[in-house]
Amino acid sequence: MSTTQSRREQYSQATKAALLDAATRRFAAHGFAKTSLEDVAADIHASRGAVYHHYPSKAALFEAVVERLEAETMGRIAEQTSPAADAWEASMVALDVFLDRCCDPVYGRVVWIEAPLALGWRRWNDLQVKYGHGVVANLFEGLIAAGRLKPMPVEPMANLVFHLLCGAGQALAESSEPERPRVLAEYKQAINLLLDSLVD
The missing domain is CATH 1.10.357.10 (Tetracycline Repressor, domain 2)
Incomplete structure (x- = not known):
């Protein structure tokens, strides 16, 4: 049980780090207004829901x-x-x-x-x-x-x-x-x- 939870936590942290990396690249290249959460999610092959799991809005991200x-x-x-x-x-x-x-x-x-x-x-x-x-x-x-x-x-x-x-x-x-x-x-x-x- 603890091992499963640990793997989930590791996956969650890895996803969060990947989102931040992708968002940083997007915001730097295209700016805040021209970046969407769908763009960021697509860059790491994740769903929009995965983004919302960590960040409730584009502003929060x-x-x-x-x-x-x-x-x-x-x-x-x-x-x-x-x-x-x-x-x-x-x-x-x-x-x-x-x-x-x-x-x-x-x-x-x-x-x-x-x-x-x-x-x-x-x-x-x-x-x-x-x-x-x-x-x-x-x-x-x-x-x-x-x-x-x-x-x-x-x-x-x-x-x-x-x-x-x-x-x-x-x-x-x-x-x-x-x-x-x-x-x-x-x-x-x-x-x-x-x-x-x-x-x-």
Whole structure:
């Protein structure tokens, strides 16, 4: 009985993962409006009912895709900042990972172009705060504690930098492929100049 249940759970989790993979590809290639649940189900040879078993609507499936993309991004930042020698190096690595991720056509289109329209600005902003704001605040707290930045109120500064990073993400996602390296370099320069001005 337990073995049967375990196999069912494994199959269910595999189906859910396949749905997320297929939906990610569809949303990135065609956008939210032009993707249907039938399309996603057909891509993995499943029924529409199989989709509804895991996600009650296209919006719910889309939000799950956004959450997975954001969790992957935060995971990359955590992984690549952990070997950093100090708080300043960790902050620079985190900035590079985030901006480079925003240049990815899948992450860029789904998170920065499609998500505000599909989820509505408030829900999209809630997800950005959920995954990104705490990381920014923690980096600022670490820099201040290490004496690398002037003493300052962390919450307002984290909010300002967080929204600056959101603006950079949108600009990179909306830029054309030939223009993206220039836009990336300009935003990195602008953000670094801002951070340098805060150095104690």
